[in-house]
Structure formats: structure tokens, C-alpha cells
Amino acid sequence: MTDIARSPKQIGALIRKRRRAKDLNQTELGAKTSLRQATISTIENGEEATRIGTICDVLAALDLEFVIRPRRTVKPSDLEDVF
């Protein structure tokens, strides 16, 4: 279960998954991060222009972190974006 995130959409999807796993709604996550529910919504939907600082804040609130590593080949089963 390595959660590769190569695009804002993948990052948003992982944030949403984790938020739900923690039983939070967007308003609650927003409260933890001083962001509006509307902002959490756009992040989870993969807005390309979200600020990296904002993403980092949200990850921290969810006890997540980024790791940066050389790209690896993706197993087909890890792909979500194949039409």
C-alpha cells in the first residue's frame, strides 16, 4: 500500500481517503487547519493551483507526510486513472 501521488488529483484523493478514515468531515478538517470547508473541497477535488503550503498543512492535520523518491514503475493495480 504505497500511496504514490504524482498529481494534485491523486493527492486530493488520498487526503479525502485519510480524512474519511479519521471520521472527519470537511468542516472539521477545515477547523484543524484554519481553512474553509470550501477550500478543503477544492483540494480534495484536485485543484492544481492549491498552494503547496496549504497542502502541507492539511497533511500535517491528518498525520500524513510526503516522501520524495525516484519514480518507480507503477503496478497496474495501483493505477486509478486508467479511463
Place this chain on the structure above:
Amino acid sequence: MTDIARSPKQIGALIRKRRRAKDLNQTELGAKTSLRQATISTIENGEEATRIGTICDVLAALDLEFVIRPRRTVKPSDLEDVF
């Protein structure tokens, strides 16, 4: 050597390290990503407001990727930000 990146500054530092390892200057990396040298500079210096889409583009150009995972305790030796 797990490259944890919890802040824009850490992300920028890792991008710089990788760029240099690939023997590219900021202008060359900019060319690969359709970004200006000045933009690469601000990214590497940890600008909080850089767009996540822009970061993803730069990582791709450097053959890097994000992994998102639950936060782990950081070994003291991995810390760069301790004054």
C-alpha cells in the same frame, strides 16, 4: 535515505539536491517544465505559495514522485531544521 518532506522548504531543498545530482542548472530545469529560472529559484527556496501543480511538474521533470504515508518519528539525524 528516506526523503521526508513536511514543508515547502524541505521539498525545495530536495528538488535542488536532485537537480544538482542531475547536473542541471535552474534555467535547464525551467526549460523542461516551461517555467522560468526565477520560478525554479523560488521553489527551491521554499516558497509556501507555489502551486501544487507546479511542484508536481518539477518532480516529474526530475523523475521524482511523492509518496504519502502516515507520519513517522524522525531520526535526529534526518532533521535539518534544528537550529
Place this chain on the structure above:
DNA sequence: AATGATTATACGATATAGCGTATAATGCAG
């Protein structure tokens, strides 16, 4: 179907990325 909870979207306002272009500051080899 109805209701309450959750998420998506709207509008005007403010702040700022990234652009093009240019220059200043710094780094480095000889």
C-alpha cells in the same frame, strides 16, 4: 419521499504566483 448532514459552488474582495524581461548578487574556475 422527507429530512438532516455533507459537499460543491457562487460572489466580491484581497493577496500573490508565475509571466516576460531585466538586472543584481553570488559562486567558481583560472
Place this chain on the structure above:
DNA sequence: CTGCATTATACGCTATATCGTATAATCATT
């Protein structure tokens, strides 16, 4: 120390995040 390469910074411009506030759309449960 000198000169070239590299990186940092500046200015005006356009696009857009995020804000506050509010509402519309969707989901889930009964």
C-alpha cells in the same frame, strides 16, 4: 582578482487561491 556561469530579485501584468458569507447540490438514513 577577473570574468563567466549561476542564482536571486525587481517591476508591471494577468490569472487565480483563499477569504467570508451564503446557497445549491448530493448523500445517507429512515
